[in-house]
Amino acid sequence: MGNGQETPFNGEKGTDQAAESSLFPTYARYPISLVKGEGSWLWDDKGNKYLDFMCGLAVTNLGHAPAKVKEKLKAQLDELWHVSNLFQIPGQEKAAALLTGNTCADAVFFCNSGAEANEAAIKLARRYHQKVKGTGRHEIITFTQSFHGRTLATLTATGQDKVKEGFLPLPAGFKSVPLHDLPALEAAISQDTAAIMMEMVQAEGGVYPVETEFVEAVQALCRKHGLLLIIDEVQTGMGRTGKLFAHEHYGLEPDIFTVAKGLGSGFPVGAMLGKGYLREAFSAGSHGSTFGGTPLSMSVVAATIESILEEEAPQRAAESGHYLMKRLNEELGGNPFVKGIRGKGLLIGIECAGPVNDIVLEGQRRGILFVTAGPNVIRLLPNLLVTKEEIDQAVGMIAALIQEHAAVKQL
Numbered sequence: 294m295g296n297g298q299e300t301p302f303n304g305e306k307g308t309d310q311a312a313e314s315s316l317f318p319t320y321a322r323y324p325i326s327l328v329k330g331e332g333s334w335l336w337d338d339k340g341n342k343y344l345d346f347m348c349g350l351a352v353t354n355l356g357h358a359p360a361k362v363k364e365k366l367k368a369q370l371d372e373l374w375h376v377s378n379l380f381q382i383p384g385q386e387k388a389a390a391l392l393t394g395n396t397c398a399d400a401v402f403f404c405n406s407g408a409e410a411n412e413a414a415i416k417l418a419r420r421y422h423q424k425v426k427g428t429g430r431h432e433i434i435t436f437t438q439s440f441h442g443r444t445l446a447t448l449t450a451t452g453q454d455k456v457k458e459g460f461l462p463l464p465a466g467f468k469s470v471p472l473h474d475l476p477a478l479e480a481a482i483s484q485d486t487a488a489i490m491m492e493m494v495q496a497e498g499g500v501y502p503v504e505t506e507f508v509e510a511v512q513a514l515c516r517k518h519g520l521l522l523i524i525d526e527v528q529t530g531m532g533r534t535g536k537l538f539a540h541e542h543y544g545l546e547p548d549i550f551t552v553a554k555g556l557g558s559g560f561p562v563g564a565m566l567g568k569g570y571l572r573e574a575f576s577a578g579s580h581g582s583t584f585g586g587t588p589l590s591m592s593v594v595a596a597t598i599e600s601i602l603e604e605e606a607p608q609r610a611a612e613s614g615h616y617l618m619k620r621l622n623e624e625l626g627g628n629p630f631v632k633g634i635r636g637k638g639l640l641i642g643i644e645c646a647g648p649v650n651d652i653v654l655e656g657q658r659r660g661i662l663f664v665t666a667g668p669n670v671i672r673l674l675p676n677l678l679v680t681k682e683e684i685d686q687a688v689g690m691i692a693a694l695i696q697e698h699a700a701v702k703q704l
């Protein structure tokens with residue numbers, strides 16, 4: 294294993310006999326190597342076929358290798374891959390205009406991931422209060438069970454302790470309060486509060502849609518106290534919940550919102566969107582990204598947004614979501630292992646009476662891929678163009694998996 298060279302520490306390189314991989318073990322990986330994808334389907338290196346109801350975790354919203362996006366990416370590959378943001382990038386202007394033209398936002402900052410988009414949002418909120426408003430406000434209030442990313446600031450914003458373990462000290466200026474607890478939220482607001490950041494459906498945290506009255510109360514509190522409202526649409530955006538962005542369900546106009554997963558159909562890209570009055574908070578040099586908004590990624594983003602609009606993907610997600618929910622309720626309604634089925638559009642959680650990891654693994658053996666959201670919740674994230682037949686097939690498989698699991702557990 295080792296090549297005999299000494300590391301700066303006392304151990305010899307490669308003395309870790311247990312390691313079977315050259316990767317850091319940040320993921321407990323399934324024993325499957327996927328090698329090809331098309332639409333709702335994936336194939337592994339042994340030729341097994343899988344119905345994809347996770348979409349790389351809400352990423353491939355148009356299915357695998359969508360034709361129009363692929364065509365635009367290939368054309369861009371022949372022209373230009375990368376230039377610095379010190380230059381004009383027409384493709385970036387086009388992608389930004391597609392976003393502002395179809396949302397309540399006026400300005401866009403492109404980056405490479407959801408965490409980076411949320412970092413940009415946190416930085417913009419602080420800088421707006423400190424540079425434009427001239428106050429010292431800096432604190433961001435978030436919610437228990439939320440998920441906002443893995444950088445030091447965004448894992449601090451995240452309302453789940455498990456992502457923070459071993460990473461002390463955490464940056465200052467973050468507080469989490471329980472979702473739907475208005476008195477706790479009011480009590481948390483102080484002279485230092487700059488913004489409230491929330492997901493419209495807590496996705497990683499267990500698929501919990503936020504209640505309308507609570508959203509309205511949060512918005513009212515933001516107005517009353519002069520706070521910015523940041524909506525994390527990294528998972529819920531790009532049509533996933535049945536609207537292009539989930540905050541549209543609530544008639545909400547956030548000051549800032551972020552997007553990433555579905556934005557590039559699998560190409561790594563993120564964006565922070567904001568209202569025009571926030572523009573002046575970021576001046577030249579105050580924030581940036583080497584790879585944010587390059588010609589290559591922007592060709593994919595523009596083609597993805599255009600395809601989502603042309604295919605009416607949000608409406609289709611709403612309709613397919615209703616149908617999937619109805620079918621799941623029909624098949625699993627009275628099942629003793631199923632505690633509840635909830636979600637919005639094609640972000641659906643099946644809360645169970647116990648751990649569901651065995652069900653995920655057995656599903657893989659039978660040819661269907663889905664994920665969890667916490668230990669007891671099965672999370673379904675099919676692509677937005679999924680067909681009725683594919684939904685029927687998935688429901689049949691998932692219902693059988695859960696029924697057999699319940700029978701084994703003698704529920």
Ligand SMILES: *Cc1c(COP(=O)(O)O)cnc(C)c1O
Pocket residue numbers: 405406407408409411440441442443492496497525526527528529553554
């Ligand atoms: C996945 C996710 C993130 C983090 O996105 P990365 O691209 O992994 O950095 C942030 N917020 C939400 C709601 C997410 O689902």
